[in-house]
Amino acid sequence: MRIPVTTADLHGPLTRSARGLAKAAQLPLATAQTWLAQALGYRDLHDLQQEAQPTLDWTGLPIHIPPALPVTDLATGERVPPDRWPPAVADLLRPTLPAGWIQGQVTWALFQRTTVPLDQAQRFAQAAHLENLAVAALDRQLRPPPSPLPAPGPVHCSTWTSCTAA
Secondary structure (H helix, E strand, O other): OOOOOEHHHHOOHHHHHHHHHHHHHOOOHHHHHHHHHHHOOOOOHHHHHHHOEOOOOHHHOOOOOOOOOOOEOOOOOOEOOHHHOOHHHHHHHOOOOOHHHHHHHHHHHHHHHOOOOHHHHHHHHHHOOHHHOHHHHHHHHHOOOOOOOOOOOOEEEEEOOEEEEO
């Protein structure tokens, strides 16, 4: 699978990622760029540069519908086709690429395509800081981490059925 990159990625995050990989693996920068491009699913750096998109269009990504996910109209009990789903439901099912998943893909690709042991490939992928790619930032924007629960405060109960937070 090709991990999408933007032209902005080429001029910032991807360059820093290649430098981090080069430093961690003690490679020339050109070799690190080739390894990284291949790990992201491209033939080489030139292929990656040619395929970079100006922006990532979130709405154009396909919706993955798990077979066991019927969306049902609560009023009628009928199944709702995907083209009539509310945007929030459709957005939850669009494929995003969290930074951890991208790092795992790059780790595995480095391990498979090079003679690097798996633990070193993992360290190299971590050194590349792939969380700075636009596709990972898009995932953080669309799926922010859940807010922490408020700290529990004292609760006063006058009876076992009537309690209020202080």
